[in-house]
Amino acid sequence: MEMNKEYIESLLTKNLRLDNRKFSEYRNITIETGISPKSALGSARVKLGETEVIAGIKMDAGTPYPDTPDDGAMMVNAELIPLASPKFESGAPGVDAIEMSRVVDRAIRESKAIDTKKLCIKKGEKVWLVFIDIYPINDAGNLFDAAYLAAISALKDTKMLKYDAKEDKVIYEKTTKSLPLLNLPIECTVVKINNAFLVDPSYEEEEAMDARLTVAVLEDNSICAMQKGGDQPLTAEETLKMIDIAIEKSKELRKKL
Amino acid sequence: MTLVAQDKSIVVPGEVLATGMDHVPAQGTFRENENIIASQLGLLSVNGRLIKVIALSGRYIPKVGDMVIGKITYISFSNWSVNIGYAYEANLSLKEATSDFIARGADLSQYFDYGDVVTAKVIGVNKQKAIDLTMKGPGLRKLKGGRIIKVTPSKVPRLIGKQGSMISIVKEATNCKIIVGQNGLVWMQGDDPEKVRLAEETILKIDREAHKEGLTDEISKFLKERLK
Amino acid sequence: MKYTKRLDGRKFEEARPIEAKVGVVKRADGSAMFRTGKTIAIAAVYGPRELHPSHLRNSEKGILRCNYNMMAFSTAQERVRPGPSRRSKEINLVMEKALLPVLDLSEFPNTVIDVFVELPQTDAGTRCAGINAAALALADAGLAMKDIISSISVGKVGDKIVADLSKEEEDFEGGATDIPVAIMPRTNKLTLLQLDGNVSKDELKEALEMAKKSCQEIYKIQVKALKEKYGA
Numbered sequence A: 001m002e003m004n005k006e007y008i009e010s011l012l013t014k015n016l017r018l019d020n021r022k023f024s025e026y027r028n029i030t031i032e033t034g035i036s037p038k039s040a041l042g043s044a045r046v047k048l049g050e051t052e053v054i055a056g057i058k059m060d061a062g063t064p065y066p067d068t069p070d071d072g073a074m075m076v077n078a079e080l081i082p083l084a085s086p087k088f089e090s091g092a093p094g095v096d097a098i099e100m101s102r103v104v105d106r107a108i109r110e111s112k113a114i115d116t117k118k119l120c121i122k123k124g125e126k127v128w129l130v131f132i133d134i135y136p137i138n139d140a141g142n143l144f145d146a147a148y149l150a151a152i153s154a155l156k157d158t159k160m161l162k163y164d165a166k167e168d169k170v171i172y173e174k175t176t177k178s179l180p181l182l183n184l185p186i187e188c189t190v191v192k193i194n195n196a197f198l199v200d201p202s203y204e205e206e207e208a209m210d211a212r213l214t215v216a217v218l219e220d221n222s223i224c225a226m227q228k229g230g231d232q233p234l235t236a237e238e239t240l241k242m243i244d245i246a247i248e249k250s251k252e253l254r255k256k257l
Numbered sequence B: 001m002t003l004v005a006q007d008k009s010i011v012v013p014g015e016v017l018a019t020g021m022d023h024v025p026a027q028g029t030f031r032e033n034e035n036i037i038a039s040q041l042g043l044l045s046v047n048g049r050l051i052k053v054i055a056l057s058g059r060y061i062p063k064v065g066d067m068v069i070g071k072i073t074y075i076s077f078s079n080w081s082v083n084i085g086y087a088y089e090a091n092l093s094l095k096e097a098t099s100d101f102i103a104r105g106a107d108l109s110q111y112f113d114y115g116d117v118v119t120a121k122v123i124g125v126n127k128q129k130a131i132d133l134t135m136k137g138p139g140l141r142k143l144k145g146g147r148i149i150k151v152t153p154s155k156v157p158r159l160i161g162k163q164g165s166m167i168s169i170v171k172e173a174t175n176c177k178i179i180v181g182q183n184g185l186v187w188m189q190g191d192d193p194e195k196v197r198l199a200e201e202t203i204l205k206i207d208r209e210a211h212k213e214g215l216t217d218e219i220s221k222f223l224k225e226r227l228k
Numbered sequence C: 001m002k003y004t005k006r007l008d009g010r011k012f013e014e015a016r017p018i019e020a021k022v023g024v025v026k027r028a029d030g031s032a033m034f035r036t037g038k039t040i041a042i043a044a045v046y047g048p049r050e051l052h053p054s055h056l057r058n059s060e061k062g063i064l065r066c067n068y069n070m071m072a073f074s075t076a077q078e079r080v081r082p083g084p085s086r087r088s089k090e091i092n093l094v095m096e097k098a099l100l101p102v103l104d105l106s107e108f109p110n111t112v113i114d115v116f117v118e119l120p121q122t123d124a125g126t127r128c129a130g131i132n133a134a135a136l137a138l139a140d141a142g143l144a145m146k147d148i149i150s151s152i153s154v155g156k157v158g159d160k161i162v163a164d165l166s167k168e169e170e171d172f173e174g175g176a177t178d179i180p181v182a183i184m185p186r187t188n189k190l191t192l193l194q195l196d197g198n199v200s201k202d203e204l205k206e207a208l209e210m211a212k213k214s215c216q217e218i219y220k221i222q223v224k225a226l227k228e229k230y231g232a
Helices: A005-013 A095-110 A143-157 A203-208 A236-254 B153-160 B162-174 B193-209 B215-226 C086-102 C126-140 C201-228
Strands: A029-033 A042-048 A051-062 A073-078 A120-122 A126-138 A162-164 A169-171 A186-193 A196-199 A211-217 A223-229 B016-019 B029-032 B035-038 B042-047 B050-055 B067-075 B079-083 B090-093 B117-125 B131-134 B147-150 B177-180 B185-189 C018-022 C030-036 C039-050 C063-070 C111-121 C150-157 C160-163 C176-184 C189-193
Touching: A005 A186, A005 A203, A029 A143, A042 A143, A051 A143, A051 A169, A073 A095, A095 A126, A095 A143, A095 A186, A095 A211, A095 A223, A126 A143, A126 C111, A143 A186, A143 A211, A186 A203, A186 A236, A196 A236, A211 A236, A223 A236, B016 B050, B029 B050, B067 B090, B067 B185, B090 B117, B147 B193, B153 B162, B153 B177, B153 B193, B162 B177, B162 B193, B162 B215, B185 B193, B193 B215, C018 C126, C018 C201, C030 C126, C039 C126, C063 C086, C063 C126, C086 C111, C086 C126, C086 C176, C086 C189, C111 C126, C126 C150, C126 C176, C126 C201, C150 C201, C160 C201, C176 C201
Parallel strands: A073 A126, B090 B131, C063 C111
Antiparallel strands: A029 A042, A042 A051, A051 A126, A120 A126, A162 A169, A186 A196, A186 A211, A211 A223, B016 B035, B029 B035, B042 B050, B067 B079, B067 B117, B079 B090, B117 B131, B147 B185, B177 B185, C018 C030, C030 C039, C039 C111, C150 C160, C150 C176, C176 C189
């Protein structure tokens, strides 16, 4: 039950947040990798304050897309499982889960985080497919950033399978070879409540927000993906301001990986 | 033979608390032949012959007489729906909303509008758990502004304390107005946001440690430290 | 075929290492993690809460609804396709039947108690780990319960009766029988019983005796986890 929107807004006029964080301050972040070592090829658990998300990586061999015959393929599936929040419902992924999947996917795909050329087994015929599955365990706000950190951390933790060319099949045994990664982007979400811009919204702040902007930033500060959410519009100035904040924070978040 | 578990200890559902017929099972316990068994995870409390278990978790279950804090979620022609944290919304009828005369066809949102937060009293709970509220009564009103947080409903008596002793300590130390609903919602208002946040922290601490002994002293000490 | 030594070196009646923790999902009304060997189950309880769709509502009592799900990366082989399967729907049902006997939902007509069980890693015994976690989560949620529910898989691998089969043992080439069991520890009454394989009546008796003993050990761990949450 949302009951604190007015109070949050009145605090913001005094430059305060509910939990006494600064507008540009993230909650405590912990990243643990290898949480499902027996089954996942790579996995991670991210805690962002009380928000908790886990991600796991599986691989298989399949046919490449016809327009990219020597590139491996990737698929991101985030599910807003009802375990994590009283607001999530059972059933097939709804539009919010699909948005999260696609936003995380865009950042990883457009940055070329995964070196897909190195995932080619036989050009035009067989390539490695990388499956990234993301599950929130507790939603205390800002699932996007936590989901993204979990996905990237899981990819970093991933060891590849082996392909037996003679038998023409996958050997389901982890090797010691790491998944080839290139430029890792960092995703940062900024929300706007009245005239204030806040990073890492708690779930009460998310309920009170006017708009949000998620920005994926590369190490050279260029932007490879963006998504605006929320019901209210943003001016160009506001957008640029939020992007500046995201770029600034991405440097700090990158150190956590 | 009698008590098997220790008074003021944490017990789990299914745990044998006492044997023999010397004790009487009260809230949170049941009798099974010779034994009195806990039916909840909670704090064992023995009072003479009465054995009860005070639950340390659980959603709010409405009871007649409860003063609750709720939010108006729906306005009809002759009543309002109020979310008081139970599975289904409670009903506030026209005649229980106010002593004013409300003409037929009047715009009810003039009195209580969507999103308004109110204090109300539960006057009826039927077998189907339909809930009737009243706002006619001392102190029952719309709440303006303020911060609202949630504590465990079963711990509200501990949070309020005997004759309000525990909550008074918090009110005085933080100079905040505080209203505690039996449904676990707590409304706080103060001029200094820092003090409001201290009140929040203290109340959540009481909620976490309600099962511990000597909590009143602990809270006084805690507030004294933080206000230095 | 003879089974002289367990594949992971355990004694025949020995369960895998167990870990239980209560209160792991803060937004839920109650929650718990239960690990048996490499099988990890996380359970969260929400309720009593509004029940949708309304035609499922029972005007005399609340209903229990279990939802079991293996995460896509939870098995050692291929990725699990997300979504319910016939297998998971059956597991939902047997989990509900395993937990209902200790619950009294008459105080909450028209509502639902939702139990969600998610498994980030599986190595056999998933429904048992799920039931153990769910029982803890229900107690953690402050629901009135006559007893906890403790569950384990026993069975026959080759020619031996064993407790807590691993996936390797389930797939033993000399044949294996899997018998998931759940009991109410105070009275030793069975609330879950399934069998998949081939055993004689005497072997079944032996297996059930072993299950009772193992479940009592699991019960001790569950009690400890509940009390630990309050520093007891």
